[in-house]
Each structure stands twice: as C-alpha cells, then as structure tokens.
Amino acid sequence: MNVKTVDDVTGVNVNNTNGPAKKGKTTSSLDYEKLINTPEFKALAKKKKSFLTPYTIFFCVAYGLLPILTAYTSILENSAIGRITWTWMYSFGMFILVWTLATIYTKKAASFDKDVEEILKKNVLN
Structure with a gap:
C-alpha cells in the first residue's frame, strides 16, 4: 500500500517515496474489496x-x-386552533420531524x- 503524505507546514513529502506529492493532499490506492470484507467494516455497516x-x-x-x-378520512379536517385544522398541524409537524x-x-x-x-487507520495506514 502506497500512501504519501505531505507536511502542511513545510510542504515536504513525509514518506519521500515515488516522487513528489502535492501539498496538503493524501494519495493512496485503496483495495476497496479488501476493506469492505474486514470484520470492522461489516460491524460498522451493521x-x-x-x-x-x-x-x-x-x-x-x-x-x-x-x-x-x-x-x-375526515379526521384531520377538525379544528385544532381557531380556524387552523389538524391537517396544517400535521404538515407543520412534518417540518419539525425532518x-x-x-x-x-x-x-x-x-x-x-x-x-x-x-478502520482506515487499522487497515489502510498500517
């Protein structure tokens, strides 16, 4: 696994492998198939x-x-507060719910x- 990290302060490639890396960027080639088959990932998904x-x-x-x-039904057509029906109250409640x-x-x-x-630290950055 090749992970290159650049120090944000100095701009120096920390690993100094496979050429220069861009400042502030982390590049890696992840094996997603391996990652999703780890017990930790399966536990997280569950x-x-x-x-x-x-x-x-x-x-x-x-x-x-x-x-x-x-x-x-006509259950929400009844008055809740003054002329406001339960339909409006229910609809307003949906905004609160969301x-x-x-x-x-x-x-x-x-x-x-x-x-x-x-999971990434354990399975990718080791």
Missing part, C-alpha cells in the same frame, strides 16, 4: 443499518399517513466518522 432502519420506517409511515388521512431526524443523524454520523477513521 451498526449503521440498525440505526437508520427504524428512523427510515418511522419517517416513511409518518410522511405516508398525511395523504392517506386527508384523502380517505429537522429533528436530521439533527439526530448528524450527531450520530460523527460517531460513524470516528469508526471509519479507526
């Missing part, structure tokens, strides 16, 4: 899938219920990124 699946199902059900409830799910995923993705860094 962890990510187990995190995303319930949230995806919940979102799809919540999102899909709005047109079903408005088209086939922002909440995006925030949850963004925070969780940081831990996934740390796991990826560990």
